[in-house]
Amino acid sequence: MTNSDGQLYTIEGFAAALIMLMTAYLVVNATSVYTAGDTHISDMQLEALGSDALNMMGTPTNTTMDVIGTSPLRTIIENDDAITFKTMFLNLTNNRTGLPPDYISRIGSTMDFIQFNASYTCRDLSNNVISTTPISYSRNLTGGEHTVRATKWVIVNEGVCGNGIQHRAVLVEVLMWRD
């Protein structure tokens, strides 16, 4: 004869097991989505930061510059001034309030969390072919970095792409990544 005692406990056991399995599934699932969402948020922030930095570099710093229509970024491209670009860009993106964690060993350093690789692209007048010229970089790209791109249009008075000196539009592109 079958004993039918404790049927309610059995049903409760099944129900509890189902609920716990569902909960565990949802929690595990949530952590896997978290990485993707997190990546997008930091990408967005890094891209906004880079665009702002380039925008500041493309703005004349005083009225004398403004009258002749130039800006730090334009001067950098016209003079192939890699060092000024590097200093200015790293300052704009990496400087923060307070002392960097490595300030004892490297006095005068910034935190250097954001690395960059900058270049500009121009058009050859004779055949419409575009080519890219490096401006400056803080570290070599190895291919494993997760980079975002920030861009800025600049009008320069320079013989870009092998053409004669005249006013030309070039596109400055900066790849940025956190290190």
Next chain:
Amino acid sequence: MARLNDDAQWIILMGFLVSFSFFFLALVINQSTVVGQTTAESVIEFPKNDIRDVRQVIGQSVNDPNLPVIRNDITVLSMNRKGSVLKYTNITNGSATYIQIHYNNGVTEYNENWSYL
């Protein structure tokens, strides 16, 4: 028929209540992480900085004596490096100047008419 023991039913009820509350808490955690993703994606997708930058460079270029060359530069580079169609014209009618900007990167289309005296 065997006797069903119906003692302590409130303990079973509490067990259900606690289980369900855990379930809903898990649901909240699950959904909370996705919120930032959709926001960040839509921010990245909308070319706010591109359009702002393009307007700025066009404003600089229209008074430049080398405008035809610069206009071609911007159109060609924009297509090749940013994957966006970008055309602009400026027409002078009497003392007024009109600038028409057309921008399309496949996701967002932006058209603008400027006029100034």
